[in-house]
Amino acid sequence: MSSELEDLFKKIQAFSDERDWSQFHTVKNLILAVSAEVGELAEVVQWKSDQELAEYLKTPEGKTRLSEEVADVAIYLLRICQQQNLDFVDILNQKVEINASKYPVNKSKGNSIKYSELK
Amino acid sequence: MSSELEDLFKKIQAFSDERDWSQFHTVKNLILAVSAEVGELAEVVQWKSDQELAEYLKTPEGKTRLSEEVADVAIYLLRICQQQNLDFVDILNQKVEINASKYPVNKSKGNSIKYSELK
Amino acid sequence: MSSELEDLFKKIQAFSDERDWSQFHTVKNLILAVSAEVGELAEVVQWKSDQELAEYLKTPEGKTRLSEEVADVAIYLLRICQQQNLDFVDILNQKVEINASKYPVNKSKGNSIKYSELK
């Protein structure tokens, strides 16, 4: 893993270790935490029109709030990886490959049809 | 950014560009997609006891399924970062710092009390 | 409770009892199931513009799909109520009262500002 990402991983692991929080971080609980944080991410955008949202995300407040909520979701995903010994970059690379075969360019270009409905 | 993570980012961007999918990837839609993928992640664990889940996640099938669902959520988070010019590693580092000040070790060690309830 | 709603409740309870599913329906698991079903609800709308979505929801297919996903979320909420002896209509009535005091008409009319930000 790259040193930058490795440093982040170590920081997240240390944060949890220093607080003795591994006892709470079962996979099931971490997935509930991901769901809780996604709820906060949804709250950022829930009542804004696309136009209002675009304006809001140009402001420092909007940009910071979105960043923090995205980060909260991601931190718990990284905790799942740490608890289950999954390599974050590897599993994303592999999933992009799978997605590429489920959504061939010639069938999926310019549409959002689900792979199971593609003809 | 590190070359490994940079490569992943480029791959995810290229995947979307080749299919002309940026038109669908508004922030609001991407957050809905994050919510949809978290639903699939929840489905992996929803009816299993902690014991059954631990067994399942030791199997190749369980490990692969969890990996793929974590990756799906993460890929959409990275798409939000790409659409909004957020540096994924930076925003996570910053949020860990914020969390560290919200949850001081001497108050939070060994408990899961929310920061707003800490005394 | 009204007979119509009571009949629905009994049907949902009987569905679970006949399959001996109460063993899986812990509150934590039911909340994960709610999250899983909300993911499917999000999937219905995730890539559609407001205009496309309005068209889709006028079609029998769109209307049926939305109805089924809303129902799936609601059924698990009702299961939580059954497991915890909560009166569905009562708790909603009470929450609407709470919301009414958090969002007074004179402060909230025509805006979507969160109660904690209202002045």
Added chain:
Amino acid sequence: MSSELEDLFKKIQAFSDERDWSQFHTVKNLILAVSAEVGELAEVVQWKSDQELAEYLKTPEGKTRLSEEVADVAIYLLRICQQQNLDFVDILNQKVEINASKYPVNKSKGNSIKYSELK
């Protein structure tokens, strides 16, 4: 519809009308709001063991908190029904019928296997 449920529906509709909130309540936004509220529901249980959660839900505080979060999710589901002219009780009754045919008692009794995996 029963008078009790009808009264609740009218109250929820009036709450929104008095605040002129229909402008914010597009189906997409309401689904984001459902996701946000499910996040708060997940937060109630996320770090508790099954044992701790059972204790918590026996306390007035725990019972009230769970009730309020369940109600918040349900209220937005009812708003979706109101915006799309769906009969809440009808769509749930219909979905229970569908589920009964997807999960026949003789195949599903005592297990939590997904219908698509049932043999």
